[in-house]
Amino acid sequence: MVIGVFGTNTERKQIPRVLSALPSIKDRLGPSRVVLYLHCRPTGYWRFAEMADEMGLREHVRFPTTSGFDERRGVHTAEADPTGAHQAAAVGAFPASLSYVDRLNCCDVVVNVPHSGDIEQVILEAQACGVPLVHTDDEGIMAEAVGAGGVLLPARDVGTGRCGERIYHVASADVADAVESILKDEALRSGLREAGMENASRDRWTALRTGACELVERCLS
Secondary structure, three states, X not given: OEEEEEOOOOHHHOHHHHHHHHHHHHHHOOOOOOEEEEEOOOEOOOEHHHHHHHOOOHHHEEOOOOOOOOOOOOOOOOOOOOOOHHHHHHOOOOOOOOXXXXXXXOOOEEEEOOOOOOOOHHHXXXXXXXXXXXXXXXXXXXXXXXXXXXXXXXXXXXXXXOOOOEEEEOOHHHHHHHHHHXXXXXXXXXXXXXXXXXXXXXXXXXHHHHHHHHHHHHHHX
């Protein structure tokens, strides 16, 4: 079983709460091999490799294998060979040549739990790939973007950020509950997959491309 987290190594993403949920997820899934794939730098705001070592989880946590991985540039999308990729990912091996989309498709569930934000790209990316999604319920734009195509986690507490925004803190226990429910329930997975793909189809990349080009043209004219 592969749990994917795709995001920058920043405080806002609350990735340590997903890492803290991993021991409980492993225990609940019994003999199943569980791998947490963190598509981010191991060292940034958080030192994830060291944290995984301290928790005794290093063999269950994987990062991009590309040397000098840069979150701003991502991974190559050409020259990808997805053959057997899911089987390889299940034992913690992500070939360096694997594209971003193929890495998403290797996952059985994607978890994205920022404490604040807007329309996170990975929401639509995971849904477009038919991967079940777990996401923060911010009672606002992020939850609206997820729609019916994901399991929303209510905040255990709501604070205020330095810009005056609301920040929604999720609990590791709730992450574990949501991931377990998805991985153990085929009907739930199927429903989320269908709802997610329908939701993602309403927000096409062509609309973003057209809007960006129109904006540039207005600025240059």
